[in-house]
Structures are given as C-alpha cells and as structure tokens.
Amino acid sequence: MTSEECRWSGREVVPRRWLTRFRFSEMIESVSRRALSGSSGSYHVRGAELARDRRLKSLSATVVFLDDTQHTFQLDKRAKGQVLLDMVYQHLELIEKDYFGLQYTDNGATPSACPNPDIMRWLDPAKPVKKQIRSGQFFFRVKFYVSDPSKLQEEYTRYQFYLQIRRDILQGRLQLPPSTACLIASYTVQSELGDYHPEEHGPGYLSRLQLIPGQTEDMEKKIAELHKLHKGQLPADAEYNFLDHAKRLDMYGVELHKARDSTNKEIQLGVTSIGLVVFQNNIRINVFSWSKIVKISFKRKQFFIQLRREQSENYDTLLGFNMQTYRSSKNLWKACVEHHTFFRLHSPKMRSRRFPLTLSSRFTYSGRTEFQTVEDGKHRARVERTFIRSPSKRLVHGVTSVPIVEDKGKLSLQPGRPVRPYDNKVQSLGSREPRQAWGEGNPSDDEGGFLSLREEITGTHMQSGAFSPLLGSRVLSYADDDTAIERNIYDLPDYSEPTSSPAPQILEDGLVNIRLTPDEQGRFGFNVKGGLDLEMPILVSRVAPNTPADRCYPKLNEGDQVVCINGIDVNGMLHEHVVNLIRQSRDSGTGELTLTVRPNALYNALAGNDEASEEEPPYRYVPDVPHATVGLDALAQSMLLLADGLASGALIAQYEQLYRKNPELVALESKKPENQNKNRYRDISPYDVTRVILMGSINGDYINANYVNMEIPGSGIINRYIATQGPLSSTVADFWQMVLEAGSTLVVMLTTLVERGRAKCHQYWPAFNETLTLRNLTLTSTAENIEDTFVFREFILRDINTGEERDITHMQYCAWPDHGVPSDWRQFTTFTERVRAARTGMVEPAVVHCSAGIGRTGVLVLMETALCLMEANQPVYPLDIVRSMRDQRAMMIQNASQYRFVCEAVHKAYTEGIAKPLPEFSR
Template identity: 50%
Template sequence: MAREKQERRMRCLVEFLDNSEEIFEVERRAKGQELLDRVFEHLELLECDYFGLRYSETENTIDSNNKRWLDPRKSIRKQVKGTLYFNFQVKFFVTDPSKLLEEYTRYQYVLQLKKDLLEGRLTCSFDIGTLLASYLVQAELGDYDPQDHPDGYMSQFRFIPYQTEEFINQVHHLHKANFGQLPADAEFHFLNTVKNLELYGVDLHHARDTLGSEIAIGVVSAGLSIFQNGVRINQFSWAKIVKISFKRKQFFIQQRREIGETRDMVIGFNMTSYRACKNLWKSCVEHHTFFRMVDPQPPAKRRTFFQLGSKFRYSGRTESQTMEDTKKRLAEKEISRSSPNKRAFRRTVGGTVAEVIRTETRSLPSRTTQKYKPLKDNHRVPSFDGEIPPSPNGKPRENGLSKSAEMLNVPPQMTYMDDNGGSDVSIGTGNSYEVLSNGYKSQTNGDALVTIRMLPDDRGRFGFNVKGGADQGAPIIVSRVAPNTPADLCIPRLNEGDQILQINGKDASTFTNEQLVSTIRALGEARTKDLVLTVRPNVYVGEEVEEPVFQYIPESPRIVNGEIDSLTESFMLLQEGLDTGMAIAQFDQLYRKKPGMTMGACRLAENVAKNRYRDIAPYDATRVILREADTGDYINANTINMDIPGFDLVNKYVAAQGPLPNTVNDFWYMVWEQRSTLIVMLTTNVERGRVKCHKYWPDLDDRLKFGPDLEVRCTRCDETPSFAYRDFIICNTATKEERIVLQMQYVAWPDHGVPDDSSDFLDFVLRVRQCRVGMDVPTIVHCSAGIGRTGVLITMETAMCLIEANEPVYPLDIVRTERDQRPMLIQTAAQYKFVCEAIIRVYMDCIVKPIDEQRS
C-alpha cells in the first residue's frame, strides 16, 4: 500500500532564478496549477501572475526553441513527456517597474534580467552595460568602501558574455558614483534602465519572411516586433491588429484597414514547424490578454463534434487584475512595506551562495532626505520615491500608482484564429472582444492641472526628457526624470507620464519637439528665470504609440540578377525605420565613445587648454599628431577614413574642432603637414552670442604669419547667403614651398537644431564633392566641437558614394564607423534624423544615382 501510494505521486524539480533548486511532490494526475501554487507558496510571492514555469519538450534543455510554458489547466504528465524539470522564470515583463508593488517581485525581475544579460539574450551598448552592472554591484555589496572593497573585489562578478578588464574598471568607477543607494533603490534604477533596451521582455520566435530571409518575431506587451540580424526592423501594435491566425506552418497578421482602403492588410510569415507556429500564436493570445484587457475572456462556448479550432484560452489574471488584487491583499493583511518579513533571499555572488534576510521592502526607491510638507492651493501631493506615510486617520494611503486599466473608448475588434479549417475562435462575446486603447486613466481627475515651478542647476539643466510634439502628431509627455535634479526635487515633483500643456504661460501644443527642447534649454542657460510648467499628471502612463501602416514585404521589389537589389532594400528599411521611430531609437542606443579607446593625450596639463569643450576629446589611436609645431604635438582632431566597397576607394578626412585663439598656429600646421587642399567649415564664428570658432584666416589680400615658418595669404573671398568660398596661399617660409588651399564655409545652418529644408545643405555637399574629385589627401572638416555637423557632412558624402557604388546604405553603420575613429560623431538625434531624410531625398530624387545607371 505504501508503494502504491508513493507511485501515485511524482517529484518535480524546479530551478529558481537564484540558481537554487527545490523538489515538489504532487499527485500523478495533478494539473499545472497545483505545481504553480506550490512554487508561489514556497517563494511567498504575491504578484505571481507575472511568472511561470518553463520546461523543455525534448531532452535538449539548451535549445530555447524547445522551451514551453506549463499550462495551468492541463495535466502535468500530458504536457511533459520527459524529465519533470522546470525553470521558474518571468513570463510577462511590465513596461514600467513601478507597476510592481512589492520589492520582492522586482528582485525576481532583476535576477531574470541579470541572467538574460549574462547569457546574451539581452544585449546593450558598453555604456548601458556598465551602468546596469554598477547597479547590480550596488545592490549586492552596498556602498563602495576602500577597506571592504580592495583591488579586484569585482573579479568574481560576471555580467556579460565577453567581459573585459575595461568593462570591469568602468563598473568600478560607476559603483563609486552610486554611493547612498539602498539595495531596493539600485534594483529599481536597474529595472528603470533595462526597460528601454530593444530586447527587453521580448519572447522571440524564429521564422522566415516570404522571400526566405531569416527573421525573428518577438511578442511583447505592446504587440509584435520583427527582428533581422538582431535589429528590430518593424513593429505592429495590438491596436492595429484585428486578427492573428495560423495554418499549418504559416502565421498571419491581419491589420485594420485605414480610411480609403477597401480591405485589411494580411502579412504572412513561415515558421519552422506547425508546433512552433502554434506556440507563437499562443504567446500572442496570452500577451494580448494579459496586457490589453481589464478582465480575461469568459470560457468559450461548448463545441459540437464537427466544430474545429483550438480550445486554448488564457486562464490567468490580467495585469490590471493583478495590480488591484495585490493592493487589496496588502491592505487587508496590513502588510507594512517597511517591516521585516519572512522571505529569505539567496544571492549568488561569484559562484558562492549566501543567505540574506531582507528587513525592508518598498514599492518605489526611497529618498530618505526628503520630508513631507503641506502644500497650498490645489497642488497635488508630490510623488516620492519612498514609503508613503499613513493618513491622519491611520488608514494606508494610495501608493501613487495609476489605477488599473480602464476602457477609454471602444476600439476595433480583434479575433484569434487557429489553423484547423480556418475557423474563427470566438474570444469574449461573439467572435471578438474589446481591447484597451492607448493608455491608462490617471488616478487623479483628468481635468486637474498642476503647476510646477523649478530653477535650473549650476549647469543650466532641469533634469527631465520629453517626447512628442506638433511635428510628431503626439502630445508632449515627460519621458524621464533624472534623480536628484531640479525636476526630481521640486515640489510638486515632475513625474514620468505627465503631459506638458503650457511652458511659462505659452501653449505647448503648438511646439515641435525641437522648439520645445530649445525653449527649455534657453531658460536653463539663462539661469535667471524659473521654468513654469502646467501639466496634466499621469494621463499617458502606459501609452503606446501606433506605427503607420506599411507593407513588410514590398509587392514589387527591384530585382537584379534574380535577387532583390540590396541598395533599394536598404532604403526601404531606412524609410520604415524613420516611419516607426526605430531608426532614431537605434541611434540613441549606439555608443557615443567606442569601448576600449583611450583619450589620455587630451588630459595632459599642457594640452587641456587646447580643448574647446571639456567632454569632447580625440582618441589617442587616431588623433592627428603634429610634427613641426612649436607648441607641441597635440591638436583636438582625428583622422577619419571611410571605405567605399566596390570602388576600392577610401574617403579621407580630418575631423577637428573649430580653432581657439591659442590653437590657430596648430591648425595651420595640421593643414600643412596633412597636405590638405580643402577646408570645410560648417559653422559661423559666432552663434547666439557665443564664439563657436575663432577667425583663423586673414582678410582678403591680407597675410598672417603662424608659427616660425608658415604664412597664409587670402586671394579670394566670395560670399552668398548660404556659402562662402575663400582661396588661401599657404607658404613655408623656410623651404619657400607654396600650396593653394580652398576653404568652403556653410553658413545657412540655424543657430540651434537643424535646417528645415535640406536643399542648401545638399547643394553644399555636392559642391564639396566636386572639389574632392581625384583628391587623395585628407579634407579638413570642422564645426565648433568637430562632432555634430562634422559627422553629418561625412555621413552624407559617404552615403552618396555608396549610392554611386550601388552598395546598400545603412546610416547607423556609417555613424558607428565614424565613432570608431572619433567619439560622438553626429551629436543629436535631430541631426541623425536630418541626415537620414537627406539621404533618402538624394536617392528618391535621383540627385545621386549608381554609376551603372548614369552610364546607361
């Protein structure tokens, strides 16, 4: 009897995110929910709906394609055919970590994302990676102390797959800067940073497009994303999808028709197998239901014998229900978020396991130095990143998070459809169910406006970022508030998700994004006037920006020798990237300075005064070294070489800062030693009352002497509203050698931002290219800092050369190559967007064509 009783139970091994393991015994016929309940009870996890158990369909546990989620409604034995081995993992990744009410839940998220970074499933730039690693070290070890943390104290840590000594040194530097952060603070900052990565929370499924190219379909909270070679090339929001379906190995997305269209757009993908196709479909059903619905769909109607289709339904709670239920349970049980609990955390540090009992939990990062002060008028209670004090009557206050999702309107219907005979599977009432629109309602009255007043810091900054604007057709929303900045410390506080309605009494709805940023920067630089914002608080928390309709695979792509023209395809991807915003997002993620490159020469005492800006310095490996200048070998300039495949051509440049009064001699010695015959100047001498570049040339028919040996004479000066051309004769008085140097100056660039129209700029670049025909010596290119407009011109000319060579044009790769030789080339997203649009215009208007087309 004992043996028979024992055989009725089975042992399930579960590995947790801290690498600990636990065996659970359940009935042999138990369903998945029983094991899930035992696991959640073991962890004492309240917000359990974000997590699940994953198992492998085959014995190959390494292959992620074989991983499946345990269905709580089905028998465990009917799902798992082999070893009963499960991994506890995060199943649904929230868009905002503040939605996680318990610190313990956030800790589990940190463990999951830490694994993803280490195992290469989550990728990031060098700068972001070191920042994330510093938060992990802060959470593990606390504040940096030289006595407790001697040299090499981080050698036991592994953060990314290919970790270098430079990476660890940068983490060590950032760890010192995190002083004062409690473990929960560091973990919250970690989550708040990692949520912006492109692969955060993406459930990837391998597929092929209709042309056979390998892609990956990622399921996320906002919809579906398409990846190719690790780069997101398109996305489809749930709000634009009316039906998802599959038939055998083909997966289909049907998008809502737009005004003027006669039918919906259907996009198809080929999966590796029927099973893979169905798993993608199930993932879509679960993510859409969890994130977009307030209540899950009711059970489907009973089917008759002849009815076909999948019976799969998402049976758990939605994100909205999870948040509401957790708040109720915390309130009913009077669980204080500052009191100790029984949960024991097992932290893994360098392979050793240490038991740590947490004595504090908070819903948001704390700022212990803040005090609560009574507010006057109708100003809201500030949202503090810490514990919320009880109200005077002793009852717990609301935690400041948004209420659960509510319907804002009735959106288009959406249907799930499986493969068996193409029959619709009714979800909800009838064949459709309602989905959320584009956000959450605020917990406050939507009409309650808040006035926020702040002064800039010593550097003229307010400490917040915005997105949207009249040019983007979207409201102006606060996208980020940096800690310990005026925006963070003012009362009432400015919060992420606030909609800016007025700036110093002016209607903000008429501002473009660039105008808004310029206005705020001007107030910060003045440092004498308050910034007064009128905002509607937290109206757009959870907002989703819908992408414009576009065909993923064009109906009639250009075919060359039986294959799609790579040049045409590259411009399709670039246009799609600009339309969806992905091109700008990828640019923002690109490293500004190449990892591993040193910049020591600029910091030498004799060279510091030669830098126009403290934070803009040349790499040591590619810096221009002066040989004959009497002031030393240093100048703030780098050589830039851009290869043009197909032409066996290398465009050579020297990217330099605008000369200072004390570096004019160095500049002309650089021109002489590099044997340059063309100087391209992309700034005026003074902009907005600030000197951007010292006048380093003589007036017409005058001559100036530079250093002991060089003399420069101006022989021509032609000026137009947009351009200026000057001819110089530079003479080495010691050798009597002379050269003619042409200076081309572009003066039509506005004082701030980018030109509204690229016509003048393109005209200027074409003139530069005419002067460079047959040139084998470097062209000197400079603006003020030698990175922003300088990078734009080099990128533009490189793209034109690639078009002529019939090579694909990927501006991000061009900028990456430039930044590998001089840091920060193309300084702002606005400059990058401007040059991308100019490149498209050059190609579409046939301003520059492939050489073979020109000959034909």
C-alpha cells in the first residue's frame, strides 16, 4: 500500500522502527489492565497504599517465656532488637534485666531441640529485628549466669533464674550427680507444695511432678525425705537455696561449643563468668580464667587464645582449637567477648566512630556490665510486687492438669488440692527477709548478727531446718586491673523511706559512719569476711533484706569495707576477733553498733594469686557436732558426718574460711632477689620455719620445698614428706641434691611435663638406660614400666665425691588434669596404695611434687593420711588434715574441686572396704 492509499484509508504511516516499541507498550498496558481492573474495571488507590503501609510498618514477634507462656509483640518493621528487648522487659516488669536475652534459631526450632550451637542465635540489640527473625518466635532465656544468687536484689529475678536452671536440668544441659539432683529437687517441691504434711503428702505424692531426668521411685523417696527437712521455708527461700546449690555444679552457666584440640580429640569449650573452661566427656579438665587470657581471636575454623606469660617463662603461649565451621569459631569468639565484658569490666568498651580499614570483626558488647547492674540494684528501692509462680510439668499418669494461661504470660493450674496462702502467690522480699536454709541457733563463725547454723543429727538422719550451709560469697573486682575500687561519693536513698538507724556521718577519705540497732531477734542483718588470717580486709559479704543493715542510710552493701567497729580499728585483726566485736555490741546494754565503712570497696580476694583465681568456689566440710552420733565408734561417726556433708553441700562453708597461709609464719627467704628465679610461681612460697635447707649446693641453700609430717594417732606412725614444686631447668641439680641430703628413696610425681600447651615441670631424669650428670651427682635410669596411667621408674643416684649410691623409686601419676580432678577415684586410690606399699619400712621423707607443689600434692598427702587413719581405727576429719598441712606448707589442697574429690574418695574407700581397721587396732 502506498502512502497515498494510506492517507485515503484514514491510517497514518508509522515507521517500522517505531512499530516494535508501540506493540510492546500496548502489550504491557493490556497485562496491567487485566491484573488490576477485575470484572468492574475499578482500582482502589487509597486501599492499596494502606495495605502497603501495613506491610512496611508492622512486625509481629512472639516471645516464649521461661514458664512456657507466650506473648506476641507488635513493633515497627524497622525497629532494632533493643526495642523488642525493652518491650519484653516492660511486659515482665523486670528490673535486673541485663542478665537476660532473647534467643532464636536459624531453622525456627525450639532451643532445647537444637543440639548444634551453630544455629543458635542471641538477638542483637543493634540490628533490625526483621533481619534476625526466622519463624517469628523468640525464647526468653538467661544469657549471663550470675556467679552468686546473693548478687540478685530482686526476688523476681531469682525466680527467673530458678526457672532457667530447672529447665537446664530437665533438658540435660546441666548435669549433676544423683545425690545433688535429689537435694535440688527437694527445694522445688518445697517451693511448689510448701511444708511437708503427712496427711496431705502420702506415698507417691511426687510421682506426678517432673523434677529430675530419669526420675525413679527410689529418687522420689529420697526427695521426700529431704523435703521434710525444709519445713518453714517459703517459696523464695527454697528457690534461693536451689540456686545456691546449683551454682557449685561444674556445668552451671556454661555455654558449650564443640571443638577438637591439637591432638584431634573431641572436646567442648565452655564460656562462663570465670573464663574459658575445657570439658572432655562432660568432665572439666582445664580452666583458662579471664585474668590469664590476654587475647582472643579466630581465623576461619580455628579459635585461638593467648595466655599471659608466667614469671618462669620467656615465651608467649598461644593455644589453638579446631572448630566445626567458620560460624562455630565466630560464635565462640563473640560469646567470649560478651562474657568477658559483662563479668570483668566496669563498663563496656565504646566502639570508635572512626573505623580503620580492616577485615576483622568489629563486634562489641554494648549492654550494661554486671558491675553496673549490681551497683544500680544497690541504690534502687525494692519494688513490692505480686507474681504467680509456675508449677512443674506433670508426668503423664492418666489425667493431667490443664494449664490455664492468664494475663501477662503468667501460668497457673486448676487446683487439685487446697491452696495455702504462701504456696505460689507471694509478695517480694521488700516486706520481709527470706528465711535462710541454715536456720536459727548458735552463731556461725562469719556472722554479722543474723546468720546462724544448727544441726541436730539423730541416727543417720538430719532433723533440722538447717540443711544448707552459710556461703560466704567471694567479692571480686570486675575490672581487668587488679586495683581495688574506692569511691568518694555515696548516693543516699530517699529519706522518706523507713529506717532503723540515724542518718550517716560522712567522714574524710570517703568513709561513712553508720549506726545500727538490732531488731527484736537481736540481729543486725549482715555478714563479714576477711581478716589477717585470711589475708583480706574486713568486707561485708552479705546483707539480709529488710533488716537494720538493709534499711540504714546509706544501706550497707556487699563489698563495703569495714574500717572501724565502735571506734576500734579492725585492720590487722583476725576474723574471729572482728566477729566477737560485733557480738559484744549486740549483747551490750544499748545494743547499738557503730560501723565506719568505705562504701563499695570491692576487693579481689585472689589478686596476685593467678592460679587460685581460676578455680571454682571452695568446697569443704568439717564436723561441728562430733557428739551427734552417739552409739557409733569414732571412725564410723566421722564417716557418717562426711557422708552428710557430701550429700548436703556442707563441705563448702568452712573450707572458704580456712586460711590459705598461716598468718603467723613468714616466707622471707623466697623473696630474696637471688631466690626469686628459683620459684616456679611467684605466689607459692615455702615457710621459713619448715623449708628444706640445702647444705651442699653451690647456688645457695634455698629450694622451694617444705617438710610436711603427718602423725597417725594411736599407731606410732609418722608419714614424712617433702612437698616441693616441679623442678625448673635451672633447679634440677638442687632437686637431686635435696633428695641425696634428705636420704629419700621415693619420688612421687603427680603431673605431666606439659599440660594444655604449658610447661608444668622440667624433665629432671634421663631416658631409659641413659645417665644424667649434674655437678657432683649422676643419675642413671635402670628401669621404666608403664601401666595404664602410671609410670614407674628406677634410678641409681650416685654421689661423685663419696661414691655413695642409692636406689630411687620414681612413681608418676599421669591422669590428673592441671585444673580438674581425676575422672576415676578408684584409680587414684590404687595409685595411693602403691605409694604406701613403696614407702613400707621407710623413715626418710618421700619427695612429692606436682607443678606448684600444693594442690595435687596436698590431695595425695590427705588421701594417704586418711587411709592410715582408717587402718588405725581413728576418725577422719579432712579439714583438720588440711589445717595441719597448711601449717607446714602454705595453700596445700589448692581448690574446692580437689578437696571435694579427695573427700569423696576417702568416703568411698571406707564404704567399699578398701581401707578398714587392722586387727591390732580393732576393738
């Protein structure tokens, strides 16, 4: 068709290059009409905009709480994690909120069903919620486990911790021995059911409660017996004691991450408040405290920690662990950063606004630290509130109770029994002090006027409200430096609050005078610890709520340093003398007590003692009532008391009070400049009065060793030891000179040469069939026999000057980790028996050493002493043995886990008949 024909037909000629564009736009317009118009051909512009706004600005997040209730929160889609956290805290009316967080998983499953930590996440407050939400569910959990429940000021906070730990136990994350499981479960029963009443709590009354994993009828009977002992404890009291026992477990508050060590063995790295803990087969084998770690890093699947250099080392120690994935490595690194900041620093490190060009992670913890949380709680008025406690889940035996969800996520059950007014619904402790599990009675050794301990034992059962011992909580500085904190400003509470004492008198140097008058029970309401014998200033270790010490202006706080009592300077006083001063005030005519305190004088009791600072809280037992088991012989009585202490946790309180070093004995020789390099650890020094003095050494007469003699009453036996450190490369000659001069023929070694990448002892002996030459001595190895975890060697020690030769037996125990305890008590007992057999007929001392010469060395001495006492039909009181050892060498049996292990081994050796009275000592 020509152009003229086109114009005649009414059509316009379109160039071919435009035709394709025209047809494409026409097609798009047609598709748009079909998609938007519908049958009527209308389009609602405003409705579409509103729908778009709802999609953009609204986000639903469901939070599952620790009592299994749920609540859905509506928040802006652009809101960050902190907004949701604040809404959750406000919903719960939670004051001490910094210990908690929201957890979620990548696959949307519940945390309990996710054994792989790689898919676990904590809600990041600084990132948008929409980038972290998966299934729309978050789980409210404890993120930072408090080291001591006494730091928690609010009853409601302790209750949330109680729910979390109860969940950890039931889900198998917190493993505990059966005896401890039954004890802790009995506090749950007391909290939920109240006092034991025979007419109400008949046989099998616990069968419907889910209390512990693998619950059996025998366990329920044991729990019921323990439940009877808690009479009078309100739910808050029982929950406090529940937490008090749970905090001592090895797995308490541990966030586990799977890894492999340098030998490709499977291990688990646990992040805790004290540092990084290494587990193997659920047994703690090593601890790296925050004070020991100077750097944490990761690269791909490898995680690294750099340890602070010891005085005897001239190199840096870098330990590496192989993680499962890159994400595993980064998750562990982030957990370490958060826990270190929260538990060790006064305030989080501020992120620089100017970011240098770097490929490394810029992650930091931005919340409040524990120090800030505790300080805020001290000055905040307690809130009286009412809340509903959540009962335990019921085991299915037919018909179960139907849960009823109430307002604000609280849970209750349809009543199946009469409800006592104090069962679940209580007011917070702002209006009353908790009844402590240790009850009333004779004052304890560290009281400040309100804590007491009474145990009445009849036969094999304890009948008392005093089942849990008093625990003197250790006050630690949270800063990375070792300096004590002293504040010159003291915030005063509102003077409209009721008080039991006059307003304070502010003195110079930040000191405050506080006057207290006892309540109607004659209590001031606080504990103290420290003293010259404990090498600590006098510190307030605990304050009971709603007591004179709690209501005074300013309130007496944990960590306050007591400088004067009634005008008497207590610096340099023994602990017992300080306690007596407080008691005298209470018993005086007016009863008034005047304290001069330095507020908030937090003091690290372990400052300068790096090895001790990485151990768990001390754990020990001593019988206070040797007359309580009338009708049994002395040995049986002591074993019964030891069993009670192991079952109840009473092993802890007095061990913490026992001096680590005898304050009347000095160690001046070890501090001399020429001797300092001969010490493996700068804080492990031998007393001058019992130290081993070398006679023929050209390097001087000093060696880090003490004579330790343990007498076995009634037998005429004295076991003699030389307790010493593992030799350094520079002290090998002195070590063998000591063996020669002491006439020793037995050397017992309780360590390996290297543990977890760190040198613990220099190899001070030659290889088999070789000779080591030292100044005026030669040492020849004639035999070496390896038996499982034991190594037995035979040496010939020869004095070159005199030609004298002596046979030396060398016995090495290789199964003891540096900062843990052996997994098999029987194996260690067998080794101890082999040592006893080797010393038969010896009157010369046996040389015993580990790394520092105090921890494992002390355990062997106590174990051997206890076995000898049993054979001599003498009572075994472990604390007396420890005290006798520490009077001869400081710090013997270094930590709580060692003491607990040897006490358990002693008791099992007795009950299984491994050691029993010899015929000549039997009556």
